[in-house]
Every structure is written in structure tokens, then in C-alpha cells.
Amino acid sequence: MYSFSYHRPASVAEASDLIANAADGKLVAGGQTLLPTMKHRLASPSDVIDLGAIAELGGIVVNGNIVTIGAMTSHAEVAASGEVQEAIPALAALAGNIGDPAVRNRGTIGGSIANNDPAADYPAAIIALGATVRTNRREIAGEDFFTGMFETALEEDEIIVAVDFPRPEAAAYMKFENPASRYAMVGVFVARTGGGARAAVTGATDCAHRAYRMEEALAKDFSPTALADFEAPVDRMNADIHASAEYRAHLVRVMAQRAVAACA
Amino acid sequence: MKIDLTVNGQAASGEVEARTLLVDFLREQLRLTGTHVGCDTSQCGACVVMVDGKSVKSCTMLAAMAGGCDVTTIEGLANGAELHPMQQAFMDNHGLQCGFCTPGMVMSGLDIVNRHGRELDAATVRRELNGNICRCTGYQNIVKSIREGARAMGD
Numbered sequence: 001m002y003s004f005s006y007h008r009p010a011s012v013a014e015a016s017d018l019i020a021n022a023a024d025g026k027l028v029a030g031g032q033t034l035l036p037t038m039k040h041r042l043a044s045p046s047d048v049i050d051l052g053a054i055a056e057l058g059g060i061v062v063n064g065n066i067v068t069i070g071a072m073t074s075h076a077e078v079a080a081s082g083e084v085q086e087a088i089p090a091l092a093a094l095a096g097n098i099g100d101p102a103v104r105n106r107g108t109i110g111g112s113i114a115n116n117d118p119a120a121d122y123p124a125a126i127i128a129l130g131a132t133v134r135t136n137r138r139e140i141a142g143e144d145f146f147t148g149m150f151e152t153a154l155e156e157d158e159i160i161v162a163v164d165f166p167r168p169e170a171a172a173y174m175k176f177e178n179p180a181s182r183y184a185m186v187g188v189f190v191a192r193t194g195g196g197a198r199a200a201v202t203g204a205t206d207c208a209h210r211a212y213r214m215e216e217a218l219a220k221d222f223s224p225t226a227l228a229d230f231e232a233p234v235d236r237m238n239a240d241i242h243a244s245a246e247y248r249a250h251l252v253r254v255m256a257q258r259a260v261a262a263c264a
Numbered sequence: 265m266k267i268d269l270t271v272n273g274q275a276a277s278g279e280v281e282a283r284t285l286l287v288d289f290l291r292e293q294l295r296l297t298g299t300h301v302g303c304d305t306s307q308c309g310a311c312v313v314m315v316d317g318k319s320v321k322s323c324t325m326l327a328a329m330a331g332g333c334d335v336t337t338i339e340g341l342a343n344g345a346e347l348h349p350m351q352q353a354f355m356d357n358h359g360l361q362c363g364f365c366t367p368g369m370v371m372s373g374l375d376i377v378n379r380h381g382r383e384l385d386a387a388t389v390r391r392e393l394n395g396n397i398c399r400c401t402g403y404q405n406i407v408k409s410i411r412e413g414a415r416a417m418g419d
Contacts, residue, residue: 001283002283003281003282003283004282004283005282006265006282006326006328008328008329008331031324031325031326031329032306032324035285035324035325035326036305036306036324038283039304039305048282048326050326050328050329052329076318080379099395100309100394100395100396101319101372101375101376101379101392101394101395102306102309102312102319102320102321102372102375102395103306103321103324103395105318105319105320106320106321106324106325180307182394
């Protein structure tokens, strides 16, 4: 890895100043993606600003029907949280199945969504649950946050503070995982909410996205059979050594049906 | 830059580059070479240590990030000549072949006990070990060792 300057601010305001003034700064949360990327010399920031000492970015709070998860909350903390397990069990289960236990102890929700890996798990939950991403400047609707492969609505020096999840009536996430990386080859998150059926797909295309046609089918009948004829667009699917586009399109339907079944 | 931390119960400090990985600081500067680097890409788990009581892959954490933390490595487990029950269980059950992955397996085993208690079924141990790879494929006895070590930790 190339050399860089390391900073460990104690507040979001201090981190904001550091990133704004760095020549080519990078914020690091748990570092489970950034550090491997830097080792491969695919990233070579001038300054690395570690958010690990900022207490205000941690913690899980349930307020009425909103579950707020601080950006620096680790996957392990979300998975083990009694509040999350009670309010949105599908979210706790999703967090508990990211990577492996040691990765979950370091990796964070804020880091995961800021990176927006096309096969990451959290983006599907944030879109399907209609969550809101709060930054040090504004609030961004979950479905507007993920804009493309490794691209988000975040400005260069904007910092995620927390994510607010509305409690659904029922929700489930099913992923067909790559057995080596445990990233989603395809993951589908479905939710039954006061505002109707919602669904989001990750791993299948260049970026996690809302699945409107799937939602239309589920609005009429929230059951696995409602998706029996659902066809994901093969021409938009990723294809690689792990799975062809046709196979991923097939997995979208199967994972969606399993997720709907798990909501019952 | 200078870092101060606690390693195996003792104060430790050192001059590191910002890019120094925790595992390199432990091995090269503190000469605690029990923690291994298998893959260097956070896949294999040979470098697992405890940081503030939680298992982490020390090849995927900067030494600087561990400033002020309490780190435990494989060297911190035994009490003098007396092995930790988890280490003893690996010895008793032939839980290692070449031994390269063993430090990480033992540390991850302790992390499993911390989160799941001392009565572990094989399926739980196998699932929780999915970030630790044994290239000799000696998983049968590793799982056996962790289950037995977990039970022995209460004695």
C-alpha cells in the first residue's frame, strides 16, 4: 500500500474539516473494503480519516416506528441487537450473514453503503424498507442514494451519520451467496409496509435497485405464486465466472419467492 | 507516528508508518510471530487476534487504528507453561496438521465461545468458522477441538 497521512478525529465536524482540506482524502469506517483496495494499490489516498473514534456515529436507537442505526455500527452489533431483532428481524439476519464473524466485527453499515458494492447486502434493505440516509448535511431517501456501480449520491466530503429504518409489517431478505466471498450473487429484500409491497434486488445488476414490476405483482397478491411468471431482464444482469446473466435472472425470481414466503 | 496500546495485558508502544498493518506491527516490531499471515486479503483468518475482546483480521486493520486498544494474540493465552484450555483441546484432539492456520482457529474458537457459550453444536462451530481456512482441510478435528475446548473453559 502506498503511504498516506492518518487522522483520527473525535467529532464529525473535525472529520468534515479534515476531508474538505485533504488533497485526495478518504474516510475509513471499518476498513474491510478500503484497506484491501489500498493493498492492491487500486486506491492511493493522500489522507485517511478514520471515523472509529467518533462516538456520535455509533449506537442503535428505536423511537416509535423508526430504528436508527449509527453509521459506525458494526454488522455484528446490528446482528446482535435485541432492538433490531425485535423491530426488523430481517435486518438483523442480513447483518449477521455479511462476510464472516471477524469481518462483521469491523465492517459498518455506513462503510458498506458509502462503498456501494454492487453485490453488497445492506443497499437492498435500505431501498426495500424505504430507509433514509442521514448525513452531516441532509437527508437522502434510500432509493435515491445508490446511483451506480460504487457510486452514491454522497458529495466527495459528505459524511453519513446514521440510517433511519421505518419498521415494516413484515420483511425478509434472501441471498444466494458466493460461497467464497459470501457476497450476494443475487439478493432480494422484500417488505410488506403500510405503504404497500416493496422489493429491492442486489448483486444482479450494476447497482442495487428497487424492483417496481415485482412490487406491482406483490401489490395484487403478496405470495410466492404471484411471482411465478416474474422474469428479470436478462440483458441487464451481471455475468461473470460465478454466474451467467440467465442464471442470475433465474435467481432473482427464486430469491424473491423465497423472501415472500419467509414473510408469512 | 507513535502508537500506544495494550498487548497481552502489557503496555506496548511503537513507531509505525500510517500504512503499517496491525499484524505487521505485532510480528515485526513486537516479535509476536504466533499471529500468521496466510492470505493477506482477509479471507483465511490465520491473522485473527482479539481487539477489545472482539475477533478481527489483523491484516485488515491498521496498527494506528489499534491505538488505545486492548489486543490479545495467541501468545497471550497460555498461563506460563500451562496451555489455555482451547489450546490444550487442539493438542489433545490433533486439531492441527501443518499448524499454520491454528493461531487464528484458536482465537476464532474463543470468539465463538464469547458469543455462543460453552455448549456448542458442530453446525454452529462450522458456520462461525467460515472466515478461517485450513488448507490441510483438517476441519473435522478443528471443530472437535473447539467444542471440547469450549466445554473445558468452564472447568
